[in-house]
Amino acid sequence: MPQLAQTLPSEILIEICGYLHPVDLYSLASVCKRYRNLLWSKCSTTTQEIWKNSRLRYVPNLSMTPPAEMSEQEYIWLMLILKKCMFCEERNKFELTMYWEFRMYCCQKCLDDRTVSRHTLLNEWNVHDFLLSCFTQLQRSSNPRDPPLYLIEKVRATLNDYNRLSKDERPQWIKNQEKNISRLQLENEQYNNIHDLTRYDHTERLERLLKKLHEFYTWPKHRSM
Ligand SMILES: [Zn+2]
Structure with missing residues (x-):
């Protein structure tokens, strides 16, 4: 996998991302630096498009666009991916x-x-x-x-x-x-x-x-x- 992660052409990688759920995109970003750079950029329009398309495709309730100062991935992280208190280890979602x-x-x-x-x-x-x-x-x-x-x-x-x-x-x-x-x-x-x-x-x-x-x-x- 690490070798494939390095050699896969960018266009193909971007196309694959088009089929992934936001949670998978988040996991993919932790595979290696190259993927992190692609998926974590706040100003790249390609990155923003990848997350936006995934959000619209897989999370229908999240169809409202993020506020102006927030990137797509921050928005999805806060709304969906974050599974614990953002400051401590509390994980009970009723708390x-x-x-x-x-x-x-x-x-x-x-x-x-x-x-x-x-x-x-x-x-x-x-x-x-x-x-x-x-x-x-x-x-x-x-x-x-x-x-x-x-x-x-x-x-x-x-x-x-x-x-x-x-x-x-x-x-x-x-x-x-x-x-x-x-x-x-x-x-x-x-x-x-x-x-x-x-x-x-x-x-x-x-x-x-x-x-x-x-x-x-x-x-x-x-x-x-
Ligand atoms: Zn807390």
Whole structure:
């Protein structure tokens, strides 16, 4: 196999890729450096086409194109191939959730480690409340006991951007941020739904829903508002 991996002409290799499921493409990328270079390039249109065709052919629920800043293979990895928490070794899929707002598929603990609540931002970080609408927020449910969360890393970066601006530039910057974030809201919701359809079957979706309901009614939650 290693020898064949080196000698197979590129055109044939690309043609073979056209028949493979995304999971097989992912395995193929780990065979050798040559395949990795072909399948892992984020800017090659050939690579993007290979993954896109495989996605459309084999994963009908994943027909929505990835967001502008995300490559095909990153998208498929996050939506389908990743089988554990992206930060720790948790593999129980009932303990894992997609938080598309933050581009994260992870367990509750890893989410908690990386996020901050509205209350903490206002009272401990002393962030002005008019800036809250400039951060991407995760609203897990409409339940008031389930307050929105913010990604620490993103909040820091956004605050840095804001602090670098002159006083005159700030109002317009805030408007733009708000506009961007509300534009993404609907999109995020769509990707979260697509993810659930792609990753879980009917029974699993039902089980997750029941689990969520159970959590909803077992107050108190472990974190502050
Ligand atoms: Zn984790």
